Amino acid sequence: MAKKQVDGEGLDIPDRIHALPVRRTGPVVAGVIVALLAAMLAQGLVTNPRFEWNIVWKYLFNENVLEGIGYTLLLTVISMVVAIILSVILAIMRKSINPVLRGVSWFFIWFFRGTPVYTQLVFWGLFSVLVPKLSLGIPFTSVSFWSIDSSTIITAFNAAWIGLALNEAAYLSEIVRAGLEAVDPGQTEAAKALGMKRSLIMRRIILPQAMRIIIPPTGNETIGMLKTTSLVLAVPFTLELQFATNAIANRIYKPIPLLLVACIWYLFITSILMVIQSRLEKHFGKGFEARSIVTEDNGDELDGPVAVSETKKDRIARGNNVKMIGLNA
Amino acid sequence: MSEQATTQTAPQQGQHTMPAVEAIGVHKAFGRLHVLKGIDMTVMPGTVTVILGPSGSGKSTFLRLINQLETLTGGEIRVDGEMIGFKKVEHKGQEVLQTLNDKEIAAQRSKLGMVFQRFNLFPHMTALENVMEAPVHVKHMGKSEARELAVAELQRVGLGQRLDYYPSQLSGGQQQRVAIARALAMKPEIMLFDEPTSALDPELVGEVLSVMRQLADEGMTMIVVTHEIGFAREVADQVVFMDGGVVVEHGGPEIIDHPNEPRFKDFLQHVL
Numbered sequence: 001m002a003k004k005q006v007d008g009e010g011l012d013i014p015d016r017i018h019a020l021p022v023r024r025t026g027p028v029v030a031g032v033i034v035a036l037l038a039a040m041l042a043q044g045l046v047t048n049p050r051f052e053w054n055i056v057w058k059y060l061f062n063e064n065v066l067e068g069i070g071y072t073l074l075l076t077v078i079s080m081v082v083a084i085i086l087s088v089i090l091a092i093m094r095k096s097i098n099p100v101l102r103g104v105s106w107f108f109i110w111f112f113r114g115t116p117v118y119t120q121l122v123f124w125g126l127f128s129v130l131v132p133k134l135s136l137g138i139p140f141t142s143v144s145f146w147s148i149d150s151s152t153i154i155t156a157f158n159a160a161w162i163g164l165a166l167n168e169a170a171y172l173s174e175i176v177r178a179g180l181e182a183v184d185p186g187q188t189e190a191a192k193a194l195g196m197k198r199s200l201i202m203r204r205i206i207l208p209q210a211m212r213i214i215i216p217p218t219g220n221e222t223i224g225m226l227k228t229t230s231l232v233l234a235v236p237f238t239l240e241l242q243f244a245t246n247a248i249a250n251r252i253y254k255p256i257p258l259l260l261v262a263c264i265w266y267l268f269i270t271s272i273l274m275v276i277q278s279r280l281e282k283h284f285g286k287g288f289e290a291r292s293i294v295t296e297d298n299g300d301e302l303d304g305p306v307a308v309s310e311t312k313k314d315r316i317a318r319g320n321n322v323k324m325i326g327l328n329a
Numbered sequence: 330m331s332e333q334a335t336t337q338t339a340p341q342q343g344q345h346t347m348p349a350v351e352a353i354g355v356h357k358a359f360g361r362l363h364v365l366k367g368i369d370m371t372v373m374p375g376t377v378t379v380i381l382g383p384s385g386s387g388k389s390t391f392l393r394l395i396n397q398l399e400t401l402t403g404g405e406i407r408v409d410g411e412m413i414g415f416k417k418v419e420h421k422g423q424e425v426l427q428t429l430n431d432k433e434i435a436a437q438r439s440k441l442g443m444v445f446q447r448f449n450l451f452p453h454m455t456a457l458e459n460v461m462e463a464p465v466h467v468k469h470m471g472k473s474e475a476r477e478l479a480v481a482e483l484q485r486v487g488l489g490q491r492l493d494y495y496p497s498q499l500s501g502g503q504q505q506r507v508a509i510a511r512a513l514a515m516k517p518e519i520m521l522f523d524e525p526t527s528a529l530d531p532e533l534v535g536e537v538l539s540v541m542r543q544l545a546d547e548g549m550t551m552i553v554v555t556h557e558i559g560f561a562r563e564v565a566d567q568v569v570f571m572d573g574g575v576v577v578e579h580g581g582p583e584i585i586d587h588p589n590e591p592r593f594k595d596f597l598q599h600v601l
Contacts, residue, residue, distance in 0.1 A: 189398055190449035190508075193442070194463035194515060195435045204466060208453050287453045287495035 055257035059248060060264065068244030069265055075229040075240060079164035080222050086165065087172030092202065094177055105173070112170035118234050120167055124159035125235035160232040168225060175217045179210030211284040219277035223270050241265060347410045349374045349519050349550045350395060356403030357390055364390050366574040367404070372567070374518075377551045379561040379582075382571035383596060388554045389446075391571070392523050395552070396443050397434055409518065413437050435467075442512030446524040448504045450496040456483060456507045457492040460514045467515070475514075482510040486540045502533030506540055513544075520544065522553040558600055561585060570596065 008016070045051060059065060093105035112120070123130075128150035135147030154162070183206050191201040230242035238247075241262055249258035350372040357365040364387045372378045380388045393399045395406055397414055406413050414434070415426040429437070451459050460479035464470040470478070483489055486506040496504050505525055512520060522541065526534040538560050545551055545564045555561065561568055562585050569579045570593045578590045588594045 184449070186445060186447055186449040187451065190443075190445060190451070192398065193396055193438060193445075194511070195439045195467045196463065197431055197435055200466055204462065205451055209451075212453075284453075287455070287497060 050256060051260065052254060052257040055252075055254055056260045056264075059245075059258060059261050062248065062261075064244045064248060065241070065261060065265070068239060068241035069269070071237075071239045072226065072229050072241040073269065075161055075164065075232065076222065076226045079161045079168060079229075080225055082161070082165035083168035083172050083225075084218070086169035087176050088207070090169060090173035091176035091180060094173065095180065109170045109173055112167050113174075117163070117167045117228065118231055121160065121163040121231060121234035124154065124163040125156070127154045127159060156235050156237040159235045160229075160237040163235070164225065164228060164232070168221065172218065172221060175221070176210070176214055179212075179214035180206055182213050183209045208284065212281070212288060215277065215280050215284060219273065219280075222277075223273055226269055226273070227266060346374060348372060348407070349376075349409060350552065351407040351410075352391070352395075352404070353407075354404035355391065355394065355401065355406060357387070357394060357399060358402045364574055365394075365402075368571075368574075368576055370569060370576065370579075372519075372550065372552060374550050375548045376566040377545045377553065377564050378567045378569060379565040380552065380554045380569045380571060381556070381558070381561060381596070381600075382577075386571045387574045388571045389523050392443075392521050392552060392554050396438060396441050396521055400428075408437065408440055411437065439467075439515065440518045441521060442515060442517030442519070443521045444505070444508050444512055444523065444525045446527050448496070448501070448508045448528070450504055450508055450511070452496050455493050455495055456488060456499065456510075459496070459507055460511045463511070463515050478514055479510070482514045483507070485513070485543075486510045487536070500533060501529045502536045505529065505537045509537075509540055509544075519550045519552065522551065522555065524554050524556070526555065526557060556600060558585060558597070572596070 046053070090105045090108060093101040094109075096102055096105075131150050133147050134150050134153065135144045137144035137147075187205050187209065188201055191205045196204070229240050232240060233243050245258040245262040249255045348371045350370070352368050352370040355365055355368040356363070368387075368391055370378070370391075380391070382388045390399060394401055395408070395413070401414055414437075415428060416433070417424050418427045419425075420427075450456075451462065454462065457476070457479050460482055461472075461475045464475040464478055465472060480489065480492065483492060486509055488503060488506055488510065491499060491503060491507075496507070499507065509520075509525075525541070526537050529537065534557070538557060541551070541553070541560070542564055553560075553565075562582050565582045567579065568582055568584055570577050570584075570588075570590070572592050578584060578588060578593045584593070585597065588597055
């Protein structure tokens with residue numbers, strides 16, 4: 001982060017004020033109290049023998065644990081990617097002029113948001129029992145163009161991510177819809193006036209602006225999904241992190257250290273996701289809330305041309321950075 | 330109600346030029362609110378028409394009808410002789426109107442450029458990207474060609490040094506000039522201005538008006554809804570005063586100094 005700027009640095013200001021800051025005791029007292037509490041917590045964590053840190057350390061990089069992390073990440077990524085694509089489609093359908101599309105979208109959201117994800121996962125686990133054959137044909141006739149055994153498609157892994165993705169899409173589509181509705185209708189009018197078609201306006205004008213609003217809650221949902229993957233034992237799919245650590249715990253009768261192992265990894269992955277989120281926010285925040293710099297330079301040709309110098313470009317770039325820090329905090 | 334607001338009456342010059350925009354008995358209602366009550370107007374190519382009137386008189390609505398941002402309730406608007414918004418089709422042995430589809434509307438809009446009161450620049454794009462957007466994605470022009478065009482249009486409005494600035498980094502006057510350049514990049518035959526200076530600080534109005542004046546001098550057909558009486562007096566070929574959804578008075582710019590209708594006189598007293 002850039003060092004704090006002093007107002008009017010480098011300018012010739014007569015009688016410049018060099019005042020001492022206000023004396024505040026509150027922050028000092030609060031700091032001492034928080035430091036004491038933190039030290040107590042740290043002492044408890046380190047010295048309490050029941051946490052058994054030696055076992056935590058032993059299993060932190062255990063083969064089954066690492067495999068569990070792999071599957072947890074894979075499930076999170078696949079289900080979020082599918083959910084994001086599906087949610088954008090659902091949100092656009094919801095705002096469509098076609099009443100059939102609107103109805104389908106409404107029903108999807110109503111159903112998948114209205115039933116527990118655990119139940120949905122159980123259902124997907126039982127899918128091949130309920131529907132042994134998947135086929136494409138005309139309903140209520142014997143006409144069939146194509147068919148396949150359900151069990152070859154809906155494996156435990158596929159059932160897990162399908163269940164998670166469909167449920168998540170219902171939630172995300174409401175977030176996407178809120179984002180789309182937050183974009184000024186004047187944007188659509190201006191785009192229409194330029195001869196842009198509905199689909200082009202959505203893709204080029206509305207979605208990129210909505211992204212700025214959609215990303216923070218979607219980051220939230222992704223972190224939520226990381227932990228919701230532990231529910232896939234309902235399918236049952238039994239290779240992800242929570243199940244893997246639990247299995248070891250049951251084998252060696254040490255539940256606490258292995259819960260700690262799981263927590264450490266979940267925290268680690270969440271931290272990485274937070275970094276990715278702030279990068280994305282920075283990308284889609286381009287052009288928003290940038291500080292106006294027109295008052296301080298004079299590059300307007302109507303007033304006589306002045307080349308934009310390097311320092312001015314830097315200043316703009318810095319202006320763009322400054323506003324992002326606030327968003328990430 | 331057959332007020333034909335026109336100054337150019339072509340016949341005596343023996344030359345039948347088609348009007349750029351022709352409105353015949355235009356009505357518009359929003360729900361039960363009757364906003365426009367029979368507007369007739371003729372705008373000849375290469376002329377500037379300034380529409381004056383108090384807020385709520387329906388002048389912005391009229392402009393939005395021309396560009397099909399609103400749908401006509403009654404009457405007809407022709408752009409270059411072509412009826413907009415609808416086409417005549419045979420239905421059960423009768424000739425009826427059918428609403429145009431997206432593509433047909435887009436084609437009709439391509440003749441018109443529009444500038445909005447609140448600029449409506451795309452905030453996630455730089456000035457240059459704003460101007461390049463429609464040529465690249467609507468006209469499918471190559472990127473480098475579109476860039477050249479966009480730079481030229483931005484230079485034309487005096488913003489050649491502001492290519493890579495985002496709208497939020499520009500003043501209101503500069504933003505509105507980018508919006509004008511963006512509309513011009515689509516090479517419209519007619520430019521519609523919907524209160525282009527109303528959202529600007531007083532000291533920024535002049536730069537936008539001077540760009541508009543320059544456009545008028547170049548022979549662009551323009552319809553301008555504004556409160557800038559000075560601009561109307563200097564630049565307009567035709568002045569139309571609207572109030573309560575009807576054209577109250579119309580004529581050459583001289584009617585500003587010699588209004589006939591009491592309502593127009595009253596309005597001018599309040600504005601000047």
